[in-house]
Amino acid sequence: MRVGKIYSSASVLVIFILLLLSCTSGGIGYGVILWPPEGSSLESADVVRIISESNIEESYIIEDPRSEENLSLKRWRVDYYNNENEARRAAENYRPFANTMALSSRVGLPVRSEPDALSDRVYRLRQHEELKVLSKATEEVQVGEYLGFWYKVLTRDGTQGYCFDKELTVYQEGEREAVLSVQNVDPRVDDFFTRSYYPERFVHLIRRGTPALQVLNPEFGFFPDREQGVVTIVSSKYRLSREFSGIEEAGTNRFYLTDSNVYVTLENPAPPVSSILAQFQNGPEEITARFIAIPDLEEIIEKEKLRREEALQQIVEMGERFMSSAYGTIEIFPDGSFNWTGKERLVPGTIKAGFGDTGSIRFDRYISPKLMRDYTGAATFRFQGAGPEQGISFLYSLEPQGIRFTMIPEDNVKDFMVDEIGYNSLVLFMNLQS
Structure with missing residues (x-):
């Protein structure tokens, strides 16, 4: 009897497990x-x-x-x-x-939590952003001055909500290009919003090999953000932020960022858009400025930082202390700081009396190809007590016994480039001290 009960209990357990597996395997x-x-x-x-x-x-x-x-x-x-x-x-x-899609006709069109204009906004659409339509209300309703339908929609980040059809274009899957064509959407417009644009001068400096870091500030430029409906324009003189609700044609190749008072001329006949002419107001001043897309700007800046660091290390590796019986002793340290003592003969004719003995050495000047045969580079000594743009610039050449410095008059520096040294330039030879 006991064996039978054990067998019976085991059978029940096996049957239970099989039933459980059959229920979960699906x-x-x-x-x-x-x-x-x-x-x-x-x-x-x-x-x-x-x-x-x-x-x-x-x-x-x-x-x-x-x-x-x-x-x-x-x-x-x-x-x-x-x-x-x-x-x-x-x-x-x-x-x-199942195959119904929709496009937002403007920037900032809201997707709401309920089919009600007063309900919470759960998503803010970009202009021409594509949506999946899930359902449509059965009755028209009045929203403001407009009569229309609410659609339940799904965005590409998974947000579900409701959108009123006033500024929604509904179509069947595969018809997107035709819809955009009917709306006369210039293909350059979408491309325009994919880039940041920088002052034209940046390109001038980069092309001539003088990527001056004091100018190439990546925060300066024209930055359109279609998703947020904001364009930001920044320079050393102003920082402007303008909201816009869309983009509309305003002439040949010219577009208006709706409600922003900002006009943009796309200067490329077809995508990609790499050059724009922007017109906007800064207070009472009307500004027209050209901006250029520079995709590798950050890389250019990093390369220039590396060039300057290598120029400093090339000097430091020779030794930190250089001396002239006439012009004193210069100590140049790995962090770019210097200490120049015994330079009285250079004061005040070359070095202003108010300058101290310490400061930083910068490699923010460039030499023309014709000077590269005779000089290693250009360096500027900026003394404590001097203004941010004040200092003394030299061409320099590294020699086995030390460094030969040739003073550069500031009049000979054109847009950070030294093209000639001038006549009777002061030459300082600083001997390397072991």
């Missing part, structure tokens, strides 16, 4: 595909079996109903249901909108 539920990934065999309104879920990845593992392969999909692409019947009923309701 996955965790079912889903309706809302917006399939590009290139996928899945289609909107497909019903799929959901195998598992990852909270870390915010995704489902689903079974492709066509290939029967398991795929990973972000959760926002799938509407979850507990059982297959619920999923199929939902799919039938969604099927009329």
